[in-house]
Amino acid sequence: MRKNSIKNTRINGEVRRELSNLILNEIKDPRICPMTSVVEVEVAPDLKTAKAYISVLGDEQEQKDTLAGLKSAEGYIRRALAKSINLRNTPEIRFVMDQSIEYGVNMSKMIDDVNRNSRREEDDKDDQAGE
Known part of the structure; x- marks a missing residue:
């Protein structure tokens, strides 16, 4: 078999x-x-x-x-x-x-953090350009 x-x-x-x-x-x-x-x-x-x-x-x-x-x-x-x-x-x-489920949850959190930080940076640039 x-x-x-x-x-x-x-x-x-x-x-x-x-x-x-x-x-x-x-x-x-x-x-x-x-x-x-x-x-x-x-x-x-x-x-x-x-x-x-x-x-x-x-x-x-x-x-x-x-x-x-x-x-x-x-x-x-x-x-x-x-x-x-x-x-x-x-x-x-x-x-x-x-550990694969725990690893996946941690990776998802890390990706969300990166996305959140990049949005903040874009918002900051937009605020500075508008002044």
Whole structure:
């Protein structure tokens, strides 16, 4: 099975959906931030391992705590996935912090700041020309 085959893409989507549901509704660990989302899941073609990219809305400490809570719940999560998804092998899940959303928000703020500053400079030039 190729890595980007249709079957693998479907499995990735199904695991992501179930994992999101588990984190949101079933895991009761207080370390896990309620604003945690599963961005992407990459299941290996042999179905033995999976990388789950998660995003946490919060500061660095909340991100570390959430990652620690998810790592401690890996066994429970794998068992729950085995019950809900009918796969030959239930993948062993590794959680990876995804910074792409935070990076995008910061870049958007920086672009807005640059646009705001350029407008001010144009307004200042117009005011000086009008005097």
